[in-house]
Amino acid sequence: MSLYDEFLQWAGSLNAQQAADWLRNLEWQRVVPEITGKFIGFLLGFFASWLLLFRRHLKALDRLRRGDSDDVLFQAHFLVPVPGTGECVLIFRNLMPSTTVNELYDNPAARKIVREMADMTSLKDPVLRTESQLGFEVLNDAFNHIAGHLATTPFSRETWLFAMTCEDRKVVRRKCVRCFLIRPGELEQFANWRWCRDHVRCEQPWHWYRVVALHQMAKQWQKEEQAAQNPESKPQGMPLVDKHATHRRIRPLSAGIYTNEKAVGTPVTIPWESQEWELKKLGLDLRDPTSGA
Numbered sequence: 001m002s003l004y005d006e007f008l009q010w011a012g013s014l015n016a017q018q019a020a021d022w023l024r025n026l027e028w029q030r031v032v033p034e035i036t037g038k039f040i041g042f043l044l045g046f047f048a049s050w051l052l053l054f055r056r057h058l059k060a061l062d063r064l065r066r067g068d069s070d071d072v073l074f075q076a077h078f079l080v081p082v083p084g085t086g087e088c089v090l091i092f093r094n095l096m097p098s099t100t101v102n103e104l105y106d107n108p109a110a111r112k113i114v115r116e117m118a119d120m121t122s123l124k125d126p127v128l129r130t131e132s133q134l135g136f137e138v139l140n141d142a143f144n145h146i147a148g149h150l151a152t153t154p155f156s157r158e159t160w161l162f163a164m165t166c167e168d169r170k171v172v173r174r175k176c177v178r179c180f181l182i183r184p185g186e187l188e189q190f191a192n193w194r195w196c197r198d199h200v201r202c203e204q205p206w207h208w209y210r211v212v213a214l215h216q217m218a219k220q221w222q223k224e225e226q227a228a229q230n231p232e233s234k235p236q237g238m239p240l241v242d243k244h245a246t247h248r249r250i251r252p253l254s255a256g257i258y259t260n261e262k263a264v265g266t267p268v269t270i271p272w273e274s275q276e277w278e279l280k281k282l283g284l285d286l287r288d289p290t291s292g293a
Contacts, residue, residue, distance in 0.1 A: 069176040077182040089267040118166035155256035191218035201267035
């Protein structure tokens with residue numbers, strides 16, 4: 001016989017007098033405080049759990065409203081000629097489903113470093129400052145992730161440039177880590193701001209800042225190319241493994257990517273006069289000679 005059946009048998013054998021005697025002999029001065037205390041503890045625990053979940057919900061809702069996101073996007077950029085003109089339209093497409101910082105990095109320390117680096121980007125420097133050995137490891141993980149994803153594509157391989165960026169929340173709706181891929185010849189064109197103004201259109205009016213981000217990325221790439229031509233001598237010694245304390249933030253990648261993309265809708269000509277004025281008020285003067293214009 002189970003304990004449940006035994007309990008039912010015992011309860012059924014009780015009569016009213018026995019039940020009354022049992023209740024009368026209980027130590028109520030001890031039972032009542034225990035029951036009351038446990039009930040209050042249950043209510044406090046329930047309220048604390050509800051408050052914690054509600055607070056998390058409010059924080060998530062606030063991040064959604066502000067446009068902050070933990071997403072990591074891998075996007076390829078193309079310059080597609082506009083027929084009948086000397087201009088081209090900037091197109092960028094996702095190469096894979098978006099992932100998150102937590103999914104991309106299994107190490108909690110790496111996640112923290114990525115978020116801190118993303119917060120340190122600016123209008124002038126949208127490329128994550130992956131400095132020191134830890135920065136290299138963070139960059140290398142993202143680099144290997146997309147390289148592995150593109151390893152089995154059926155498209156012919158060519159050289160692309162890879163960089164981790166985070167565009168400033170002042171000029172984009174959604175702030176997240178975006179990994180750019182672009183061909184070297186096309187990025188080189190973006191280094192000339194006057195060329196960007198006169199020859200680049202966008203698919204959507206709000207894509208204008210991507211042109212600015214690519215321009216700033218091109219300037220950083222030029223600096224890295226110049227530094228590579230005049231490398232500093234490194235002392236020889238153990239260990240022989242290079243820790244990459246100094247490394248390129250914009251790295252070449254061999255990948256097969258579908259490049260026959262078409263613009264969605266009619267390409268938009270950006271009114272750069274007004275946009276440049278807004279950027280100047282935010283601290284980025286693209287007309288400054290040092291900006292590469």
